[in-house]
Amino acid sequence: MKILPAIDLRGGKCVNLIQGIAEQETVFSDNPVDMAMRWENEGAEYLHLVDLDGAFQGISSNLKIVDKIVSELTIPTQLGGGIRSMEQIKIVLELGVDRVILGTAALKQPDLVEQSCELFGERIAVGIDASDGMVATDGWLEVSEKSAVHFAEELSVVQTLIYTDIKSDGMLKGPNVNATKEIVDAVSANVIASGGVSSFSDLEALKNIGASGAIIGRALYTGDLNLSDAIKIVN
Secondary structure: OEEEEEEEEEOOEEEEEEOOEEEEEEEEEOOHHHHHHHHHHOOOOOEEEEEHHHHHHOOOOOHHHHHHHHHHOOOOEEEEOOOOOHHHHHHHHHHOOOEEEEOHHHHHOHHHHHHHHHHHHHHEEEEEEEEOOEEEEOOOOEEEEEEHHHHHHHOOOOOEEEEEEHHHOOOOOOOOHHHHHHHHHHOOOEEEEEOOOOOHHHHHHHHHOOOOEEEEOHHHHHOOOOHHHHHHHHO
16 A cells, blocks of 8 residues: 655645635645655655645646656656646646546546546546545535445546545544445545544554555644654555
8 A cells, every 4th residue: 555645735835724624724834845855755655746726716826836846756746636627637747747636527527537538547536525425526615416435436437546535634533444445345446545544553444445545644744643654554
């Protein structure tokens, strides 16, 4: 199982939100590029980037920073947040980002998922963000009437899913292992878990249910988890 440190970008800074609420923001670094290099130096094999401005507004102001991160690192990156058109997908991939994560667009534009997977294969992932088991969209501001499990089952062309339990995100109280397991059991795709990971036992629990990766955000920045030790635990 891979450990993916998270860098959430907002206003050019590295931040973290609690349950995705914009007003509950903590700024952890004014220099996301330095933070990305730190995680690589501590052994990260893959980096998870989120463009929060893109997620909330549908327009990114952070692509220059993403470009700098990608050019400085030797490890691959994935980026999500506000990517809602084929044009945006191509722009991000041309920066050198290894994998694009579609969220809102995947639910509202299923044809975009089909077309982008046909063109770019494993470089397209879908993020399933759920609140009480239902898919949330538009920077988590809207909750749909589609269940996360049913949505996952519909995404048969996608090779990687990122499942985030919104109520766990940023809370440092552990992931929703049962909900994640439902997704893992429902699909053949790789499932990366996100939200609430804060201990080695959390990582072991996710590994035991078959998650292919775990995204860690706040716990790394607060020191609740050490990245090098976390990687050793899951290998």
